[in-house]
Amino acid sequence: MPHSSYLRYVALGDSQTEGLGDGDDLTGLRGWADRLAERLAAAEPALRYANLAVRGRTAAEVRAGQLAPALALRPDLATVVAGVNDLLRPGFDAAEVAGHMEAMFAELTAAGAHVATLTFPDPGKIIPIARPLRSRALELNARIRAAAARHGVTVAETGGHAVTTDPRLWSADRLHATPLGHERIAAAMADALRLPGSDGTWALPLPPRPVPAGWQAAAAELRWAGTFLGPWLVRRLRGRSSGDGRTAKRPGLLPLGGIPGAPEGRPAAGRP
Template sequence: MPPCVTAATLAGVMWHRYVAIGDSTTEGLDDPDGSGGYRGWADRFALAVARSQGGLEYANLAIRGRTTARIRAEQLPVALELAPDLATVVAGMNDVLRPSFDVDRVADDVGAMQQALVEQGATVLTFTLPDPAPVMPAARPLRGRVSALNEALRKVTASTGATMLDLGAHPVASDPRLWSDDRLHANSAGHERIAAALAHTAGLPGSDDSWSRPLATARRRPRQEVIRAELAWTRRHLLPWLARHLRGSSSGEGRVAKRPVPLPVDLD
């Protein structure tokens, strides 16, 4: 296996084509683009790369609701056909949310995707998942699953030659103020932080570790305010999510990738 790539070895590399594969976080939920769609960290990272080197082709194959196995089966073959020299592979949260979660299977699928892209000559970046408990107290029982998956991802990434951004090791990644109202997706500020973290990991000129710094201390909310917020979240997001999954449906049904063809990044 090739050695793990580090940010230092990436500095100065020029990339021609970036392809992102994954689920809703890579698609960009909940970072509105102002035109009815979503931007997200992948779009923001593509722009940072394009600006640093004067241009870049970019495709985003991610579709919300996709499990790791489906990303491997459906998106990886397309990504390989596009022959990127830069790729991001981020997956696993939809698996964590399912009763059938198998950490070894998810890690094997992620590792296989990383390996296939690395062997084809791509620089591959990925990141671990933030602790969900500070953002969504109801998800505290999933904390062990996320921790186990992150550890498995660290191990498999070290063996494939991909580059790991250990996002889950930084407490700021779980600051509720960087997450949207549904508590499953980053908000615009959160996506901006992830893009900055990837830029730093990739060694882009002008990037630094400021993305990892904590936000200012939040005010302590009155108990009644917290209770009202929890009830509102349950009504607006948790109950509809549970109903959808009990029906066996997915938020990604009938959807296609938002940017299936590599196009030049608009530097404006």
Template sequence: MEPNSGSWTSYSRYVALGDSQTEGIGDPDGMGGHRGWADRFAELLDAAYPGLHYANLAVRGRRAGQIRDEQLESAVALDPDLVTVMAGMNDLIRPRFDRKSLLTDLDIVFGTLIDTGATVVTFTYPDIGGVAPLVRPLSPRIYALNDDLRMLAEEHGVVLIDVEPVEATAHPLVWADDRLHLNPLGHDLVARAVADALALPGSGDTWRDPLPRTPSTYWHTLAAESVWATRYLLPWVGRRLRGHSAGTGLYPKRPDLLPVLL
């Protein structure tokens, strides 16, 4: 389904499903928690249509199968009229990436949510190889997953926000130091993208605007990659080898539909 048809439908019950990006990692709320693009979008939606109730079921580290098993039933029970789903990246970065299983999980999630009558929104992914050169071998997987997401969105009538061709989404300025999560600027960009896709009053396509170039020398890049690998990549690999996840033992930050408080 093409985003932003030029008309706006009001929503009163918004539920967000996903992993760390939707939970809001990389966007501290100043009180020891995380804000994130879904919180930011909920604020935009509530400003346009006061009285919105919003739940966020996302938990960091969750793969698509876990989102299906842990979040889908709860989301349906909340009877939302708007749902966002950001899922698949935690599957894609695993060494034993099972594309078939991922597509099956996404197909079930999208189909189940669409059957409730809710508007469902999902996303393609930017090429993280442009943000973290050491992981460029994953780029072909990302492009293939994006093609799959386009196909599934078309089949189910899901609103697709296609961020892959938008250069700003792979710009270093919108990513946190770990290069795995968006920073506040990046979370704001995604919130504005969702508002644009749903044609909220006052929204626009400025999230697509190019960002300033950040030139660097070969030696600067090499040094930055070395620091990043030591500080973030190797610890992440170590956790995966031990079977640990950043989300182990954690629960959704906002499991119930509650008013949006600014």
């Protein structure tokens, strides 16, 4: 049963957990996990927080590179979010990805941590050319839910609400959340964990927005393909990752003041 007081929070994952789209590499990344840490610290000021996530990592890579360091930190709360980088690749195998997720769930819960994860929205509603990936996302979500149920893992159902595919929650690359998107993810996690002051308002839709004309939408798709899809495909063909040579931004447990934009820290770029 989730509770409201944690002292050692460790986040495992890829670029979304690292915080891409919320700040930048120059001023510092914030992200939903940092924002969740702020909410946890409001309930327990003695909280210490580590973020082991690295952009570009697959579920297997998160397990291989982050699980052992996470266990060494002896968390009482761990979030594990991975699988999107797998989902986008030609050889995607939902059972294999979920197997890596379940292995992390099992080891972390056996070590005494409460574990939380989330489900993924339909990628085709965010990136039109990704519509064929809808079945992949649905299968992966179903397998994550089943694995979570077997290990008492909390699941934030961010994949099942229309607001999570609103373009205002996604950066120009359509792969990473905006500051508002990261805030919604953090609020969803807080709600799932039943933190004080949390509720289901994170799932409410944003105010209506103008619908772009057909030619405007087509032009936006072309710009996106040239600016983001092309370079991404080139990296895949070359066997490279955006995370090559990178390490965790916050490998040790630290007080909250180490987070850019947190109450005791310096302001983060793009804070809503």
